[in-house]
Amino acid sequence: MLCTTAAVSVPAQTLTTLHRFDGADGANPAAALVQATDGDLYGTTLGGGANAKGTIFKITTSGKLTVLYSFCAQSQCTDGDGPSGLVQATNGDFYGTTSGAGANGGGTVFKITRSGTLSTLYAFCAESACADGRSPQAALIQATNGDLFGTTFGYDGAGATVFKITPSGILTTLYTFCAQGGTCEDGQAPVGALVQVSDEDFYGTTTQGGTDGGYGTVFKITASGALTTLFSFDGTDGSGPGSLVQATTGEFYGTTSGGGANDGSGTVFKITPGGTLTTLYSFCSLNGCSDGYAPFGGLTQGTDGNFYGTTGEGGSIHNQGTVFEIAASGTLTTLYTFCSQSPCTGGSEPIAGLVQSTNGDFYGSTSASGIRGGDGAIFSLSVGLGPFVKTQPISGKIGSAVKILGTDLTGAASVTFNGAAAVFEALSSSEIKATVPAGATTGKVQVVTPGGTLSSNVSFRVP
8 A cells, every 4th residue: 555755854953963973982883772771872883892793882872882792702702703783571681682702703682781781691593504593683672571572694595584573582483484486475584673562462564574575574473483474575565664663543554675666766655554555655756865764773663753864865965864853644844954063073874773762862873974984973853852751661560660661750759650659669860760650551651850741652552
């Protein structure tokens, strides 16, 4: 299904470059940042660092960066190289994957504390023919049961899987792609993170395979490993889908890095949980591709209900990428064109998605830091949205403990779950610990602070 596309160009927004990588502190960030309970942002770089194999870092919202770990610190790189994005688990530690190296050469799953102590939990290709998976490239997610779920990309037609792993490192392969024959009608080569929904099924994408020419799929998989292919791309509606985001309305939104109506420049799409897909926008709709093309990083839904993302190329200046906003109706607005500053001080070629901090601003990275390359940068972009709170996790039973992340939470007077008052403790200016109260139902969490009332960006689910 196709919708009429529309684009709006606006004057360049004020973008603030927080940090420019120099190789020694990392190079070429390619995964979205994550905001932690301490209020800082944490992320990874594919290269650079002490051993030129990637880093894990934290950065404050004011731009102070600290390298927590440089990969290949162990003999023969048994700790892996080329890290993906991070997820902070409810225990406070971060979990992630590396796409290469490790004890068996197939990548790893790792845990790292906020102080920088890294533990390798699993090394892929531990089984014959890498039956346990190979080369994970997507960030992990923590499910409501506490386990971590992820995918492996595979290599040379084999080793693409969906897996779960306990925080202690016990891995279970849930599904192996290309199980339906050599044409991979069930998909192949997943790179986007999974999304868990209220019915506790997971949704995800593959960048290749499917029934319509191998342009990728959208799938659903149960926690026990039963997979259903919901949609196969055919190129005209997109090619190579990345991560999905579930909107507050229940549908999923995402991007494809190629395909679409304009010479394979990529798309924005919406898909229902049942598999009905609507193409909302095809990039390169404007003269000279001033609206950008090749959106690799997926979308994030802002507190205003609109979706925000980046394109790795295109834009009105030097073809170095953009930041865009798109409404659920499909109207796209270009917020910022990279290299609009001379000499390209804002960075260039963003391939990671954005994250909205609880202060209301968006944060992201560029894989390069100039027209001729460079090691990348971290930036912030304000579009006038106010502060909010978010919960960790986003669902829980009555009586369970929940962390509430925000900004300037000191002195909070009350916490409510869809109107039900909760017992809480303010641990810091960025974190509150609360207990889901009796009588709580699915809905927004609100925190009353001296500065005003803050609402959660999504509804908290009470089973």
